[in-house]
Amino acid sequence: xxxxxINELLDYFVVQKKHHSxxxxxxxxxxxxxxxxxxxxxxxxxxxxxxxxxxxxxxPVVLEKERITLLRTVRTIPRIHTEEEDKALHEKHAxxxxxxxxxxxxxxxxxxxxxFRVKREKxxxxxxxxxxxxxxxxxxxxxxxxxxxxxxAERYRQEALRVGxxxxxxxxxxxxxxxxRTLLEALQFLRLIHYSMWCNGNYxxxxxxxxxxxxxxYQHDMQEGILDKDSxxxxxxxxxISCNRDSDLYIGIQQGDNGQTIVLxxxxxxxxxxxNDLSELCLLASRDLCLIDPKVNLRxxxxxxxxxYELATTLTKKGLGFPQYTNDEIIIPSLLRCGYDPEDxxxxxxxxxxxxxxxxxxxxxxxxxxxxxxxxxxxxxxLEACDSYDAFAGLVHQNIDRQAEELMALTKNVYxxxxxxxxxxxxxxxxxxxxxxxxxxxxxxxxxxxxLSSAADSMAAIKKYVFxxxxxxxxxxxxxxxxxxxxxxxxxxxxxxxxxxxxxxDDYVDQIxxxxxxxxxxxxxxxxxxxxxxxxxxxxxxxxxxxxxxDAPASADGRNAGEALAxxxxxxxFARCEGPISILKSFSKPNLVRVANGGPLTIELTDTMxxxxxxxxxxxxxxxxxMDLGGHQLQINAVNRDRMLDAQKHPxxxxxxxxxxxxxxxxxxxLNEVYQNHIIKxxxxxx
Amino acid sequence: MxxxxxxxxxxxxxxxxxxxxxxxxxKGCPLRCMWCHxxxxxxxxxxxxxxxxxxxxxxxxxxxxxxxxKDCVSCGTCIRHCPQGIRKICGKVWEASDxxxxxxxxxxxxxxNGGGVTFSGGEPTGQPEFLIEMLDRTAxxxxxxxxxxxCREEIFRAVLERVDYVMMDIKMVDREKHKRYxxxxxxxxxxxxxxxxxxxxxFRIRIPVIPGVNxxxxxxxxxxxxxxxxxxxxMVELLxxxxxxxxxxxxxxxxxxxxxxxxxxxxxxxxxxxxxGIPCSHL
Numbered sequence: 001x002x003x004x005x006i007n008e009l010l011d012y013f014v015v016q017k018k019h020h021s022x023x024x025x026x027x028x029x030x031x032x033x034x035x036x037x038x039x040x041x042x043x044x045x046x047x048x049x050x051x052x053x054x055x056x057x058x059x060p061v062v063l064e065k066e067r068i069t070l071l072r073t074v075r076t077i078p079r080i081h082t083e084e085e086d087k088a089l090h091e092k093h094a095x096x097x098x099x100x101x102x103x104x105x106x107x108x109x110x111x112x113x114x115x116f117r118v119k120r121e122k123x124x125x126x127x128x129x130x131x132x133x134x135x136x137x138x139x140x141x142x143x144x145x146x147x148x149x150x151x152x153a154e155r156y157r158q159e160a161l162r163v164g165x166x167x168x169x170x171x172x173x174x175x176x177x178x179x180x181r182t183l184l185e186a187l188q189f190l191r192l193i194h195y196s197m198w199c200n201g202n203y204x205x206x207x208x209x210x211x212x213x214x215x216x217x218y219q220h221d222m223q224e225g226i227l228d229k230d231s232x233x234x235x236x237x238x239x240x241i242s243c244n245r246d247s248d249l250y251i252g253i254q255q256g257d258n259g260q261t262i263v264l265x266x267x268x269x270x271x272x273x274x275x276n277d278l279s280e281l282c283l284l285a286s287r288d289l290c291l292i293d294p295k296v297n298l299r300x301x302x303x304x305x306x307x308x309y310e311l312a313t314t315l316t317k318k319g320l321g322f323p324q325y326t327n328d329e330i331i332i333p334s335l336l337r338c339g340y341d342p343e344d345x346x347x348x349x350x351x352x353x354x355x356x357x358x359x360x361x362x363x364x365x366x367x368x369x370x371x372x373x374x375x376x377x378x379x380x381x382x383l384e385a386c387d388s389y390d391a392f393a394g395l396v397h398q399n400i401d402r403q404a405e406e407l408m409a410l411t412k413n414v415y416x417x418x419x420x421x422x423x424x425x426x427x428x429x430x431x432x433x434x435x436x437x438x439x440x441x442x443x444x445x446x447x448x449x450x451x452l453s454s455a456a457d458s459m460a461a462i463k464k465y466v467f468x469x470x471x472x473x474x475x476x477x478x479x480x481x482x483x484x485x486x487x488x489x490x491x492x493x494x495x496x497x498x499x500x501x502x503x504x505x506d507d508y509v510d511q512i513x514x515x516x517x518x519x520x521x522x523x524x525x526x527x528x529x530x531x532x533x534x535x536x537x538x539x540x541x542x543x544x545x546x547x548x549x550x551d552a553p554a555s556a557d558g559r560n561a562g563e564a565l566a567x568x569x570x571x572x573x574f575a576r577c578e579g580p581i582s583i584l585k586s587f588s589k590p591n592l593v594r595v596a597n598g599g600p601l602t603i604e605l606t607d608t609m610x611x612x613x614x615x616x617x618x619x620x621x622x623x624x625x626x627m628d629l630g631g632h633q634l635q636i637n638a639v640n641r642d643r644m645l646d647a648q649k650h651p652x653x654x655x656x657x658x659x660x661x662x663x664x665x666x667x668x669x670x671l672n673e674v675y676q677n678h679i680i681k682x683x684x685x686x687x
Numbered sequence: 688m689x690x691x692x693x694x695x696x697x698x699x700x701x702x703x704x705x706x707x708x709x710x711x712x713x714k715g716c717p718l719r720c721m722w723c724h725x726x727x728x729x730x731x732x733x734x735x736x737x738x739x740x741x742x743x744x745x746x747x748x749x750x751x752x753x754x755x756x757k758d759c760v761s762c763g764t765c766i767r768h769c770p771q772g773i774r775k776i777c778g779k780v781w782e783a784s785d786x787x788x789x790x791x792x793x794x795x796x797x798x799x800n801g802g803g804v805t806f807s808g809g810e811p812t813g814q815p816e817f818l819i820e821m822l823d824r825t826a827x828x829x830x831x832x833x834x835x836x837x838c839r840e841e842i843f844r845a846v847l848e849r850v851d852y853v854m855m856d857i858k859m860v861d862r863e864k865h866k867r868y869x870x871x872x873x874x875x876x877x878x879x880x881x882x883x884x885x886x887x888x889x890f891r892i893r894i895p896v897i898p899g900v901n902x903x904x905x906x907x908x909x910x911x912x913x914x915x916x917x918x919x920x921x922m923v924e925l926l927x928x929x930x931x932x933x934x935x936x937x938x939x940x941x942x943x944x945x946x947x948x949x950x951x952x953x954x955x956x957x958x959x960x961x962x963x964g965i966p967c968s969h970l
Binding site: 489490492493494496497505574578579580581582585609611612614615618619621622625628629 | 696697698699701702706707709747766767768769770772792793796797799800801968970
């Protein structure tokens with residue numbers, strides 16, 4: 001149950017959004033960069049200066065009763081390059097989104113352990129070892145960044161004193177200069193760092209395993225009698241609400257796509273269960289609040305208790321679309337295969353959506369996406385030359401290899417903006433005296449893979465109807481696809497609704513999907529990028545299920561040109577599946593340990609599946625059963641199609657209705673129609 | 688080997704017995720409950736079913752119909768002509784051995800998750816030979832039936848000998864009312880209830896609670912009287928009437944005419960059962 005104080009905060013920040021009145025007008029993104037260009041500043045200098053500019057411009061706002069403070073009043077985070085410079089950089093370099101360091105999990109705990117004071121001493125000691133100007137400049141930049149953040153925190157402390165909020169003033173008198181002593185100080189520290197990262201242009205960074213690295217502070221407070229479970233829960237809830245204060249200013253494809261996730265539970269290096277009291281409190285806080293941020297990820301493993309799954313399912317029942325489950329039994333071995341150290345592999349977290357990250361290092365896990373359906377469709381163009389299904393499948397294999405080569409080639413010579421701020425939270429930046437944007441310990445590139453089910457279904461249809469039953473000749477099939485089935489409605493109907501579909505526990509088509517994933521993994525295996533890292537294949541679609549489908553021609557599974565693909569690792573939108581158990585079985589057949597960059601099986605269940613405790617327990621068993629079958633990730637959503645349709649008509653009545661989009665949850669009424677409609681389509685297929 | 692008509696196989700049935708289950712819906716029912724929400728389960732024959740709410744009225748089905756849209760014989764010609772894919776033949780004839788294969792495929796999974804197979808309907812005892820054969824063929828699984836209890840005594844006994852769990856409806860105790868609202872007398876049902884009570888199979892009694900029909904204390908009281916001291920009775924579960932009950936009638940070309948007030952909330956009086964020491968909850 002939420003306390004009155006939490007209800008007040010919710011009303012202020014989420015319902016009334018009163019804090020928006022403090023916001024300053026937006027500015028031009030490139031104004032500051034013009035000055036940088038005139039002064040001839042290098043990227044490192046620009047990065048530091050931008051942070052100074054934003055944090056100095058910020059006007060501290062401390063509310064009377066809050067204990068965890070900070071509010072964005074500056075809307076615009078300026079770019080560090082002018083448009084011309086940006087263009088020139090794009091000509092010379094490959095870009096990963098806008099070039100910033102983003103979508104990673106900094107080692108917050110490491111910085112907290114030191115506090116700024118000790119960290120400064122360590123950097124100064126390292127300064128004596130620095131040989132090159134570049135090294136010195138980098139170390140100096142880290143020192144400056146700490147000064148900037150600390151000065152900013154000091155202004156907040158002054159403001160807290162002015163408004164008479166002694167709690168906030170006291171907290172900021174201690175952190176970030178020192179290692180936090182209490183859970184409250186640790187949460188404020190984390191809020192300050194995460195806030196500063198957004199102001200530094202570092203976006204979509206997960207908060208990581210907060211139940212692990214905040215646990216010592218929680219334990220301390222419990223032992224000292226400073227907190228009991230209820231008051232700890234209230235602090236967590238206040239912190240969670242703070243993640244929603246500024247989120248409308250965060251960049252993303254859609255509102256809600258902002259990468260603010262937490263990762264709970266998991267196993268330790270010795271295989272023991274890492275789930276603790278704080279993990280439970282985080283789940284309870286999230287269930288109490290029903291907000292889209294932070295999104296909850298739950299790491300599970302063979303010793304995760306049923307009780308944990310059951311508690312997690314009560315969040316699903318609320319329609320939040322999380323927690324999303326990730327199976328340590330698949331992910332940790334997959335990371336070890338990629339060459340990660342066991343300590344890093346066991347301490348993995350999840351990125352903005354579902355990509356696997358290790359703490360403290362920059363892997364570029366959402367580089368681009370391989371389009372399985374395109375690989376199939378390019379092979380269909382040569383269908384007449386194929387004398388057997390195997391010959392046709394061989395062409396698909398070649399096309400996958402070629403796309404993989406293209407994807408890998410495009411990762412050459414990547415530009416990354418320096419981030420001395422994030423570098424403070426990377427284990428080897430200080431020792432090696434190099435910025436986080438430079439090649440580091442692992443340097444993995446991750447690729448998604450979209451359209452898998454449509455591709456497998458299309459190949460199965462061709463195998464069955466062209467090569468085995470000879471219902472259609474190759475040229476007839478090509479003609480129907482070119483015609484977008486306009487003159488072939490009954491044939492389309494048959495391909496669409498009667499042909500084998502992935503998701504029915506039918507080896508005929510499932511084994512094709514197994515091969516497609518294997519080919520993709522084979523194509524990347526053993527290859528190295530120019531940062532020295534490996535390439536990882538994943539099963540996610542991200543937004544490519546919309547992007548890649550828009551211009552895609554009709555396909556042999558009966559799909560019309562332009563019709564959307566399935567989101568992530570899921571059956572096609574018009575596959576009539578036998579049921580959820582068949583889906584789990586189909587989607588656990590592939591060698592998932594080889595394609596574990598991330599990307600969950602996504603299942604929609606109607607909200608009537610969660611009526612009582614017995615039903616919750618059964619849904620929890622269902623989730624666990626996917627892990628027992630060897631599944632890697634699962635996203636499970638309780639949906640109600642009628643409510644969504646009504647929300648399109650009367651958005652004003654559904655301001656708080658939350659839905660899962662691709663790897664994040666958002667408010668339904670804030671999404672573009674194309675995403676709304678896709679979610680409704682998924683709900684029509686709900687089981 | 689017998690064959691039977693099945694109108695749905697539902698995986699992960701949550702409310703049909705212990706654990707995760709697959710429920711097989713046998714087509715056809717001897718009752719005609721006024722509130723029935725599965726009208727496609729009434730007839731014993733396969734029939735055309737159309738998801739009318741997604742129909743765009745393009746007329747392609749009519750164009751393709753060999754009988755010009757009149758007197759449907761469920762030939763299925765129109766199915767492939769529907770661009771929306773909303774037409775299907777509801778009710779598939781299954782050979783017992785094929786259905787056995789379909790169910791045993793998931794037997795291990797269901798067992799690991801504390802469940803098994805449930806035969807429901809329609810009314811599963813409405814196809815007695817097929818039901819008994821299927822129960823024998825799935826003997827390695829945890830087997831349950833959901834029944835209205837309206838069948839010959841020897842059939843009921845044969846079923847009881849073969850199942851691990853029973854869910855049985857007691858819609859109402861008053862004989863006249865029962866006849867009026869379900870089309871049949873409850874005599875056979877109450878006699879079979881006695882068999883169930885005397886047997887050793889754990890069971891759950893379900894009451895579809897219909898506003899103004901059977902949600903009065905007297906009916907609950909009389910039902911509780913019948914059930915008191917039944918050793919293997921696990922619980923009584925009240926299933927409140929839902930206004931969406933009529934949703935599927937149009938899909939099978941039937942009309943829905945309840946004579947009770949649909950909008951009134953059904954009274955769920957759990958206390959009466961609890962006062963007899965019978966655990967009671969509602970969905």
